[in-house]
Amino acid sequence: MDLRYDRQTRLSQFGPGGQAALAASKVLVVGLGGLGIPVVQYLNAMGVGVLGLVDHDKVELHNLQRQVLYSEKDLGKSKISVAEEKLNQQNSNTQLNLYDTFLTRDNALEIISNYDIVVDATDNFPTRYLINDACVILNKPFVYGALHAFEGHVSLFNYQNGPTYRCLYPTMPNAEEVPDCNENGVLGVVPGIIGTLQALEVVKAMTGIGEPLSGKLLLFDGLSQNSTKIKFKLNPNNLNIKELQGSYESMECLLVPEISAQAYQAKRNSDQAICLIDVRTTKEFANHHLAEARNYPLKDLKTEINLDEQNKVVYVICQSGKRSAKAVAQLQKKYPQISFYSVVGGMNKMTSLITQS
Amino acid sequence: MTILLFGITKDIVGSSTLSVPTSSITNRTIPKTVSELKKCLGDTYPELNKLSSLAVAVNNAYAEDDQLINAFDEIALIPPVSGG
Structure with missing residues (x-):
């Protein structure tokens, strides 16, 4: 086995079999922001075979306190091109598929169908519900991560007919209910922690080690360092999604x-x-x-x-x-x-x- | 009854935990179900009523509105969060 991965293949639970499973896996990461950056850096370093990246933003100054792949000289460049360059330098064995677009109802099914698992590293409800519905339709698991100030939530949804995002939150909140990071702020290191936990869940789901976070919502509070896990069950109706909604924008975003x-x-x-x-x-x-x-x-x-x-x-x-x-x-x-x-x-x-x- | 607050509910209440009196001495109706608790909290903190999607956990398990609760239960209010 490759010396490169020696420190993880010597773990008996992971071993050469785990490495081979990672090398055979295709992972789509939606969003190259605070959550997506640690996800792609670790998965790329650890030897995931195919990594798909979806983002259409450019690097801006206020990204740098938490999106630690980007540097000052990258300001104004597209995130996807900067990520491609740096991930290639980090591990040239990974096949990177670049999607310089936002995930939309028109491209989601086509893009996701090429992957084994999806990472929801987005920053808004419409895309989170879109990812949920597309993954249910295509029967793909997805690793969810979301932030609020000093707090982060993580779960593995739609894994082996397990519960989905809609089993926790059946309908999308309207736009005024819950603020996003732009409004509310986020402490730089917190997305690093939550994104890294998401990367760990991808590795577990792809290699079969440990207990996947399916049917459990992990709540992490950075201020107290408290972690709580909430169990939740599948509502079978939520697996009955046959097609995407007409629109995922809330009415006020018309x-x-x-x-x-x-x-x-x-x-x-x-x-x-x-x-x-x-x-x-x-x-x-x-x-x-x-x-x-x-x-x-x-x-x-x-x-x-x-x-x-x-x-x-x-x-x-x-x-x-x-x-x-x-x-x-x-x-x-x-x-x-x-x-x-x-x-x-x-x-x-x-x-x-x-x-x- | 101890209530752990997450996401925006923490900001609305202004604290990460909340204690709801469960003794009849206070002369207030004691919430017996998840939906009664939501109503009781919504009366004190009207901003909570705006949350259309609010998950409630009782003793670390997701609870439906009709689930019975008692003074020894640990409740958590877990609204969806969207930041990334």
Whole structure:
């Protein structure tokens, strides 16, 4: 056996058989962010045969505190190309399949069908439910990982007819219920821990060692170092998915009028007066905001906003563009005489534009 | 009755655990099922009512709304989390 893997093949429970099983396995990792990075680094190092990578984002400055594969010189490059280069340097034996796209209802079944197991390393509910449904349809297991602040959740779903994500959470929460990392923040090391646990579950599922985390949700709290496991059962109805839903976006993510960050920056540079609403939290706003912005946090929009109805056009911004799209949908109903536009890419994009110029 | 809080429920309540009085001395209705507990907590913390998908575990096992609970049970509120 290859000297390269000597330190793991000498483990009697893993052995050359475990190594051969890993080399024969095809793993798809959806998302090359905080969770996906440790997953791909460890699986690649340990000798997984085929590693599929799905992401369409570029490396941004605020990624670097937790996405430790990327470095300062990678800023602005596509994550998938940086990951390809670095994973190739790390282990040239792995076959890397690159999908420079987001996972969508139109490509999910085709992409996933080529793999033995999927790693959900995404950062949003629509893609998590899409992965669940596609894996149920194709009868593929998937390793789930998700974060909230100092806390992480891990499980192995749809493994040998075991329970699925929908057995824990039958329907997708609506967009306003639960904040994402952009809104809520995440401590850099926590995705490293949770992603590494996901990599371990992939190795166990592919080689048959240990007890897979099927029918158990692992809850990890970084602040107390407490780990709790919750048992849950299969609801057989959740295996009866025959086709993907028509859409996985929640209703409020329906298309809203948008303006690109570049076009908005051009408006700022012109002399005309502009009205910009920043819908991030007061804390985020206090930390950093555009000079012309007024702060109306998304959660208060329904009650507290007092808009000057003289404005014909109002621009709406948040950190990444998700909350501003929701805000535009809400505001447009309330003020039909005003035209609202969501700034695409939000403060992330504006900040990088302003730094560049 | 001790309740462990996860995800956004921790932020809503402002603590990682919560103790629900189960003695009749307090003159409050004592929750006897998971759904009664949810209702009781929702009255105190209305933000909890906004969570459409909230898993509840009793003694480390996922529990349906009609499951009976008692003062010695350890309950966990586990909303879905989405960060990555």
